[in-house]
Amino acid sequence: xDQVPDVTVDDVLARWTDDPRLVHTEERPARPARxxxxxxxxxxxxxxxxxxxxxxxxxxAAVDLVRDGRSVVVATGTASGKSLAYQxxxxxxxxxxxxxxxxxxxxxxxxxQLTTFTSWQMPxxxxxTYDGDCSVDERAYVRxxxxxxxxxxxxxxxxxxxxxxxxxDFLRRxxxxxxxxxxxxxxVFGTHTAQVLRRLQRLVHAHGGGDLRFVMTSxxxxxxxxxxxxxxxxxxxxxxxxxxxxxxxxxxxWDPTEAPVGTSTSAPAAAGRIAADLVGAGLRTLVFCRSRxxxxxxxxxxxxxxxxxxxxxxxxxxxxxxxxxxxxxxxxLFDGSLRCVVATSxxxxxxxxxxxxxxxxxxxxxxxxxxxxxxGRAGREQQHSLAVLVAGDDQLDRWMVRHPEELFGRAPEPAxxxxxxxxxxxxxxxxxxxxxxxxxxxxxxxxxxxxxxxxELVGTDRCTxxxxxxxxxxxxxxxxxxxxxIGLRSASRGEYRVVDHTGRTVGTVDEARLHEVLHPDxxxxxxxxxxxxxxxxxxxxxxxxxPADGDxxxxxxxxxxxxxxxxxxxxxxxxxxxxxxxxxxxxxxxGYRELSxxxxxxxxxxxxxxxxxxxxTTAVWWTFDEDxxxxxxxxxxxxxxxxHAAEHAAIGILPLFTICDRWDVGGxxxxxxPDTEAATxxxxxxxxxxxxxxxxxxxxxxxxxxxTLDVLATCPCEHGCPSCVQSPKCGNGNExxxxxxxxxxxxxxxx
Numbered sequence: 078x079d080q081v082p083d084v085t086v087d088d089v090l091a092r093w094t095d096d097p098r099l100v101h102t103e104e105r106p107a108r109p110a111r112x113x114x115x116x117x118x119x120x121x122x123x124x125x126x127x128x129x130x131x132x133x134x135x136x137x138a139a140v141d142l143v144r145d146g147r148s149v150v151v152a153t154g155t156a157s158g159k160s161l162a163y164q165x166x167x168x169x170x171x172x173x174x175x176x177x178x179x180x181x182x183x184x185x186x187x188x189x190q191l192t193t194f195t196s197w198q199m200p201x202x203x204x205x206t207y208d209g210d211c212s213v214d215e216r217a218y219v220r221x222x223x224x225x226x227x228x229x230x231x232x233x234x235x236x237x238x239x240x241x242x243x244x245x246d247f248l249r250r251x252x253x254x255x256x257x258x259x260x261x262x263x264x265v266f267g268t269h270t271a272q273v274l275r276r277l278q279r280l281v282h283a284h285g286g287g288d289l290r291f292v293m294t295s296x297x298x299x300x301x302x303x304x305x306x307x308x309x310x311x312x313x314x315x316x317x318x319x320x321x322x323x324x325x326x327x328x329x330x331w332d333p334t335e336a337p338v339g340t341s342t343s344a345p346a347a348a349g350r351i352a353a354d355l356v357g358a359g360l361r362t363l364v365f366c367r368s369r370x371x372x373x374x375x376x377x378x379x380x381x382x383x384x385x386x387x388x389x390x391x392x393x394x395x396x397x398x399x400x401x402x403x404x405x406x407x408x409x410l411f412d413g414s415l416r417c418v419v420a421t422s423x424x425x426x427x428x429x430x431x432x433x434x435x436x437x438x439x440x441x442x443x444x445x446x447x448x449x450x451x452x453g454r455a456g457r458e459q460q461h462s463l464a465v466l467v468a469g470d471d472q473l474d475r476w477m478v479r480h481p482e483e484l485f486g487r488a489p490e491p492a493x494x495x496x497x498x499x500x501x502x503x504x505x506x507x508x509x510x511x512x513x514x515x516x517x518x519x520x521x522x523x524x525x526x527x528x529x530x531x532x533e534l535v536g537t538d539r540c541t542x543x544x545x546x547x548x549x550x551x552x553x554x555x556x557x558x559x560x561x562x563i564g565l566r567s568a569s570r571g572e573y574r575v576v577d578h579t580g581r582t583v584g585t586v587d588e589a590r591l592h593e594v595l596h597p598d599x600x601x602x603x604x605x606x607x608x609x610x611x612x613x614x615x616x617x618x619x620x621x622x623x624p625a626d627g628d629x630x631x632x633x634x635x636x637x638x639x640x641x642x643x644x645x646x647x648x649x650x651x652x653x654x655x656x657x658x659x660x661x662x663x664x665x666x667x668g669y670r671e672l673s674x675x676x677x678x679x680x681x682x683x684x685x686x687x688x689x690x691x692x693x694t695t696a697v698w699w700t701f702d703e704d705x706x707x708x709x710x711x712x713x714x715x716x717x718x719x720x721h722a723a724e725h726a727a728i729g730i731l732p733l734f735t736i737c738d739r740w741d742v743g744g745x746x747x748x749x750x751p752d753t754e755a756a757t758x759x760x761x762x763x764x765x766x767x768x769x770x771x772x773x774x775x776x777x778x779x780x781x782x783x784x785t786l787d788v789l790a791t792c793p794c795e796h797g798c799p800s801c802v803q804s805p806k807c808g809n810g811n812e813x814x815x816x817x818x819x820x821x822x823x824x825x826x827x828x
Contacts, residue, residue, distance in 0.1 A: 084358035086327055086434070086463045092354075093329070097337070098347070101330040101481040107459070111320035113137030117144070123168045126197045128158070134320030136161050139292070143253070144169070148291040148313045150259060152301035155453025157321035163255040163292040164194055170253045171202050171224045178277075179227045179255040184208045186257060187227040194225070208232050220244060230262075230270040231565050233277065234508075239560045241280045241512055248284040254309075259295035260446060262308060263492035263736055264768035265501070269565040271308045271494055272505035275522040276512065278310070283513045296450040298736065299491035307494050310522065324459035328452065328485070331467045332478045344469040345371050348439035349378025351465055356383060356390070356416045360434040360463065364419040365451050367440050367469075368602075375439055376419040387416065394420035422447070434462055440469035441477050444736050446489040472729030472788050475800040479791055483733075492736040493769030495695075497526060499533070500766035506530040508560045510540050511553035573618045575601060575608070583608060583622060587764065592666040592687045593633045593808070595620040599669065600631045629680060631669045635808035638663040639745040639759055641752040642693070650778045651827040653699045656753075657775040660696040660761055662743065665689040670810065695767030697774045699782075700755040701822065709825035711818045713748075716756055718815030719822045720746035722802040724758045725811075726819065727785045729804065731760070734781050735773035740806065742770055786823040789816060 093099045113134035118124065132140070135153050139162035142149045151162045167177040181187040187206050195204055204225035207216060209232065216236075219226060220243060228237070237244060254277070256262070262270050278289055291309045295301050302315035333347040341347070348364055352375065355362045364379075366372040376393045383391070392406055392415055409415030422442065433455040442448055448466070456462030468474040477484045496502065506523065509515060520527050531551050534540035539555035553559060564572055564585060573591055575583045584601075586594050595601060599610045601622055607630070608622035644658040668684040701720075711719050724744040731742060745759040762768050774781060792801035797816040804811060 084360070086360070086461045089355065089358055089360070089463065090327060090329070097335040098331050098333060099329055100332045100335065100478055103328040103330075103481065103485050105323075105326040105328065107325045108323040110322035113320060116141050119165065120169075120172070122199065123165065123172075126164075126168075127161075132161070133158060135316050135318055136320070138318075139316045140165050142314055142316070143290055143292055146290060148289075148293075148305070148309065148311055150291075150293040150295060150301045150305040150313050150315050152259075152295040152297055152315060152317040153319040153321065154297060154323070155450060156457040157319050159294040160190065160193070162294065162316070163253070163257075164197075166253055166290075166292060167194075167225060167255070168197070168199060168202065172199075174250065175252040176224045176226070176247050176250045177253040177255065178233075178251060179225065179257065180233065181227065181229055181257045182261045184210060184229065187229065190257075191227050207237070220247070223247070224250075230266075230273055234269075234273045234563070234565055235560055238273070238276050238280060238508070238512060239558055241284070245284055248281050249286050251281050251286055252290060254289050254291050256291060256293040256305075256308065259293045259301065259305060259308070260298045260492055260736070263304070263494060264741060264770070265764050266566055267304070267308060267492070267494035268496060268498055268501045268768065269505070269563070271310070271496055272502060273565070274309050276505065276509050279509060279519065279522050280512060296446055297489050298446045299489045304492050304494070307496060322459055324456045325461045326452070326456055327461070327463050329463070329465045330478050330481055330484075331465055333467060334470075344439050344467050344474075345374040346378060348437050348465075348467045349375045350382060351467065352379050352417055352419070352437050353382035355435045355437070355463070356387065361413075361415075361432055362417045362435045362437060363433050363454050364417065364437040364439060365442065366419065366421055367442070368421065371439055372419050372421055379417060379419065390414065390416040392418050394418050422451075432458060434460065436462070436464045438464070438466045440471075441466060441474045443473065443732050443738060444490050445484065445487050445733075446492075446736060448484070449489070470799050472726060472800060473732060475792065476730060476733070476784065476788055480787075487733075490732070490734060490736045491773065493773055495767050495769040495772075498764075498766035498768070499526070499530065500764075502526050503530045503533050504559060504563050507534055507539050507553060507555065508563070510534065510551050511559050514545060514550035514552045515540075516545065516547060516550050573613075573620050575620045575622055577608070577622060577624075586620070588618075588690075590763070592685075592690060593635065593664065596631075596633060596666055596669060596685055596687065598631070598683070599633070600625050600629060600671075602630065628674055629671050630674060631671050632805070632810070633666045633808060634668045634670065634810055635664050635666045637665075637745050637808060639696075639747070639750075639752075639761075641698075646775065650699065650782055652705045653701050653782075653826045655775065655778050656698050656700070657771060658696065658698075660694060660698075660759065662692040662694065662745065662761060663689055664692070664808070666808075692761075692763075692765060694762045694765060695771040696759050696761035697771050697778070698753070698757050698759040700753045700757050701826065702755050705825060706756055706822065709818075709822045711822050715815050715818040716748045717746070718813035719818035720748065720756055720758050721809075722789070722797060722814045722816050722819035723785065723823060724760070725802045725804045725807065725814070726788045727758065727781065728760060729801075730784045730788055731770075731774060731781065733784060734777040735770050737768075737770050741768065782823065783827060786820065786827060789820040789823065792816075 111134040113132050139149050139151050143166040151159045203223050205219035205223040207219045207226050207228045293305045302313050305313040333342045336342050352364050436455040452464040468478045540551045541554045572585045601608045607625035607627040609625040612621040640661050642659040644656050647656040666687050670679050671681045724746040728744050741763050743761050743763050747757050762770050797814050802814050802816050
């Protein structure tokens with residue numbers, strides 16, 4: 078049975094009022110529900126499964142649009158009942174003899190939704206999951222009998238589309254496709270998924286089916302319709318006016334660096350102490366951490382603060398948990414026996430843990446969209462909830478606690494994909510040719526890229542042009558199945574598998590980042606766990622690893638060159654000139670340093686002799702002419718450090734303007750290059766062909782450069798620190814860096 082908190086949220090806030098680490102409190106008032114009604118009522122058997130309060134306005138609007146033959150994306154808050162927007166149309170579609178395909182980014186989400194939907198017990202519905210966990214017999218049953226199939230983009234790509242003839246009846250009757258957690262489908266993964274959805278629509282037509290309707294759901298992001306349309310290639314209407322009720326929410330920004338002298342200033346220590354305070358007050362609490370390591374640190378601190386009597390009421394949660402383990406955690410939260418869960422972002426994707434009173438974020442999660450997604454885990458029962466953001470020490474965290482009005486007033490960032498990335502599109506055209514020969518009519522699925530892609534496939538002997546019954550057609554003649562060679566999480570033509578001593582795949586790494594990440598003796602981090610690289614096998618494309626203690630990490634040192642292949646656009650930004658275009662980045666890993674996790678102390682340095690690698694991608698770059706540099710009083714000796722520091726600060730703050738991670742992009746700064754004939758700072762997409770990040774950075778350049786200057790100008794350190802100019806991924810060991818000269822250069826640029 079749920080327990081009533083011993084202390085209210087207002088009581089906790091009153092206790093913290095005089096603490097200097099509490100730098101801002103934001104109040105969000107309760108929001109009443111706005112009910113909605115359908116243009117045409119549901120059948121009695123389907124209506125029986127509506128919640129007792131009926132439909133909210135956004136749910137009714139979405140269902141009406143789908144009934145009208147439109148595709149929709151529902152982008153509303155956590156716990157706003159987005160699933161009903163596709164469950165109800167699916168019930169109607171299947172009752173009329175059609176089929177539905179539901180796509181989820183994870184197998185766990187598919188299993189959760191299967192359990193919910195089958196509990197409706199509609200006699201005409203046969204639903205089943207089709208993924209890597211299914212046995213051969215289970216797959217055969219789903220293929221032959223299911224009219225609702227729940228799977229993921231990877232399985233659709235590898236296991237369904239190449240076997241489309243075995244799915245003839247299902248595809249011919251397919252009319253509704255659900256894409257859940259749309260915001261996850263960004264960058265490389267999203268671009269791959271967009272190609273898979275085009276192949277799906279093409280095969281539905283080939284099997285005699287009609288146009289598909291899409292129902293997509295997303296956490297609140299910028300321009301959800303734009304992302305949805307890019308993914309499915311058709312018009313999509315956004316439903317983002319949330320009609321669900323919400324309880325009052327108090328949000329606190331906590332800055333550990335304002336701690337009294339002698340008190341720890343680390344974010345994990347502060348998060349553990351705050352969580353202990355909340356749990357001690359009787360508030361059921363969830364703590365989000367950015368890595369497995371910080372998860373364990375916070376959980377241990379929490380147990381130490383609360384004592385042994387509370388040890389069994391605290392659980393950690395991360396990716397890789399079995400469904401029964403997740404459900405055990407959920408049940409213990411509901412019945413009150415579990416008071417706190419410390420989790421990585423594995424808990425962020427739609428897992429329904431209710432009854433929480435408070436959320437603590439150990440570090441800003443990287444984007445405003447994720448921030449609100451994580452906050453929404455508390456208060457799902459409309460009770461007064463509390464959220465605490467404990468700032469870490471990087472640029473984004475420091476910027477947020479200094480600019481709370483930006484955090485709470487800023488619109489969520491847009492997520493983007495890049496459907497012109499030939500490194501991704503061309504291999505999928507090969508898959509399409511292997512499924513059904515490509516013809517001129519396929520221009521509808523791949524406008525502007527089909528002819529060029531076919532030319533490459535034919536020119537590299539992967540496809541052959543022949544005469545067909547309806548004109549010229551292109552067939553796959555390459556070796557093996559093209560789909561098996563494409564991983565949806567990578568943009569390179571090849572990726573390396575990272576495997577442990579048992580042969581189990583730990584992760585994958587793009588070939589373009591091979592030497593940086595998997596050099597000999599590198600510490601490879603995957604989902605917060607540390608592994609040591611023991612062997613690299615280029616022919617098999619395998620890197621073998623063994624568990625590492627996690628006390629140290631490695632940082633590759635490298636020499637980097639960049640050349641401009643072409644400029645697509647340029648414009649002034651202040652007194653600098655901004656460019657967008659194509660570049661080739663040449664990187665040679667020359668060695669690595671091993672550092673301690675605690676204190677980041679350099680323990681050893683090692684040289685390596687490895688070949689250079691090339692990356693062709695998209696970039697933005699700023700050029701600063703001699704007059705501007707002179708006016709900023711940045712001397713020739715200071716200029717390299719000024720540009721390098723500005724590059725690091727700009728990359729660190731970039732996620733404010735696009736949903737990306739600092740590891741999704743790279744940077745190069747040069748005091749003079751013949752390609753630009755000026756001092757230049759480049760920021761480039763970290764994937765072959767680009768993932769769309771550079772284009773967003775180009776559009777937001779004025780705000781981006783202003784925020785970069787603010788990071789530099791307001792950080793209280795003297796010479797530069799992780800909160801402003803130092804980067805954990807710098808191939809030059811954060812040398813040279815000149816924070817003061819960078820500040821002067823950007824100030825002269827913008828003022």
